Amino acid sequence: MKFKTFVVLIVLGLAFSGFTFFDKQEKPIFSGQIETKDSYLGSKTGGRVEKILKQEGDVVKLGEEIIAFDSKEQHLKVELYKAKLEQAKVNVLKMKTGYQKEDIAIAKADVNTKNAALENARKNYERYEKLLKDKATTPQEYEERKNIFLQAKAQFEASQKKFELYTNGYRVEDISMANEVLNEAQANYALALLELDEAKIVATSTGKIEKISVRMGDLVSKNQPIIQVSEESQKYAKFYIPETKLHMVSVGQKVEIKIDGSDKKYGGEVYFIAQNAEFTPKNISTKDERQNLLFAIKAKVNDEVLKSGLFVEVTLP
Numbered sequence: 001m002k003f004k005t006f007v008v009l010i011v012l013g014l015a016f017s018g019f020t021f022f023d024k025q026e027k028p029i030f031s032g033q034i035e036t037k038d039s040y041l042g043s044k045t046g047g048r049v050e051k052i053l054k055q056e057g058d059v060v061k062l063g064e065e066i067i068a069f070d071s072k073e074q075h076l077k078v079e080l081y082k083a084k085l086e087q088a089k090v091n092v093l094k095m096k097t098g099y100q101k102e103d104i105a106i107a108k109a110d111v112n113t114k115n116a117a118l119e120n121a122r123k124n125y126e127r128y129e130k131l132l133k134d135k136a137t138t139p140q141e142y143e144e145r146k147n148i149f150l151q152a153k154a155q156f157e158a159s160q161k162k163f164e165l166y167t168n169g170y171r172v173e174d175i176s177m178a179n180e181v182l183n184e185a186q187a188n189y190a191l192a193l194l195e196l197d198e199a200k201i202v203a204t205s206t207g208k209i210e211k212i213s214v215r216m217g218d219l220v221s222k223n224q225p226i227i228q229v230s231e232e233s234q235k236y237a238k239f240y241i242p243e244t245k246l247h248m249v250s251v252g253q254k255v256e257i258k259i260d261g262s263d264k265k266y267g268g269e270v271y272f273i274a275q276n277a278e279f280t281p282k283n284i285s286t287k288d289e290r291q292n293l294l295f296a297i298k299a300k301v302n303d304e305v306l307k308s309g310l311f312v313e314v315t316l317p
Contacts, residue, residue: 028248028316032239034301036232036308039205040225043069045198049218056212059232060203066227067212069220071199078196081189088182095170095178107163114156118149125149207231230308236298237268237306239314240278243293248316249273255299256315257306266306268299268314 047069054066099107128145131137170178211228220226237257241249253270274296299314306312 028245030239030241030297030314030316032237032297032312032314034306034308034310034312035236035238036207036230037234037236038210039207039229039231041066041201041204041227041229042223042225043198043201043220044222045069045074045195046220046222046224047071047199049214049216049220052212052214052216054209054212056209058209059207060209060229061206062203064203065200066203066209067201067214069199071196074192074196074199077192078189081185081192085182085185085189088178088185092175092178092182095175098169099166104163104166107159107166110159111156111163114152114159118152118156121145121149121152201227203229205229205231206233232304232308235301235306235308236271237301237312237314238296238298239312240294241297243277243295246273246295249297254317256317257299257301258313258315259306260311260313264305265315266301266303268301270297270299272296272298 049067050070051068052066053068054060054064060066125145125148128137128142132139132142207229209227210230213226213228214220237255249270251270251273255268255270257266257268258264259266276295277293278296297314
């Protein structure tokens with residue numbers, strides 16, 4: 001913070017000296033500094049740092065991976081929800097297309113088998129019922145035949161319902177429920193893929209890595225910014241103009257930029273004019289002191305020679 005304040009004071013001091021210089025020249029010249037737009041990157045999920053693929057000072061391109069987190073859990077979730085999704089798809093397809101002829105034939109044969117067993121159990125049950133009335137058998141033997149009959153009846157009814165289902169197809173309610181299960185499975189799978197994709201940090205723009213705030217094995221919280229990237233494509237010259245000279249600059253205006261100690265000129269274009277003064281004296285008692293009200297101006301620059309941090313002179317046409 002102290003360093004930034006010191007730099008600002010230097011720029012402001014140079015700005016004032018620029019105003020004095022302007023009084024002696026035909027074109028207004030202002031002192032400024034090259035700056036870049038910085039991005040601070042983090043992860044929506046966080047996790048334990050497994051790989052650091054880039055170092056401070058490296059140039060990265062848009063989408064290039066910088067840090068990878070331990071993603072074993074995310075991979076397992078993806079496989080789990082993928083399997084559930086595939087099963088849900090099979091179920092819905094099966095319900096929509098209905099059963100195959102072979103399945104219907106097997107179900108019909110099972111009905112016939114269960115019906116034959118039921119008729120045999122019914123005859124034995126009725127015979128033992130008569131024997132019990134004639135006291136020719138024991139109650140225990142009668143109950144045993146009765147239970148066999150009831151069991152055979154239940155099995156026959158179940159096979160008959162299955163055959164009817166195979167023949168008539170699934171109910172609309174069942175198909176609707178299966179579709180709901182499918183939709184939920186699709187959402188869970190998509191979310192699992194998203195979480196897996198978030199188990200890394202990638203560059204959101206082309207730029208230079210200024211700072212990486214973690215080491216291997218560190219545990220990072222979700223949304224915690226841990227990487228600072230300066231976007232070289234978003235470079236600009238920032239300089240200050242007093243209120244008395246503010247009318248001389250406008251958005252879209254072309255400017256000339258020179259590095260301190262060099263006579264080579266570079267082009268720039270004003271794209272930002274501050275609405276409020278960044279420096280105001282404690283008391284303003286005269287019109288002359290209005291020149292101490294400084295407004296920040298930013299001009300886009302593209303030349304690779306103009307590195308972030310360089311002090312420059314900006315000349316208005």
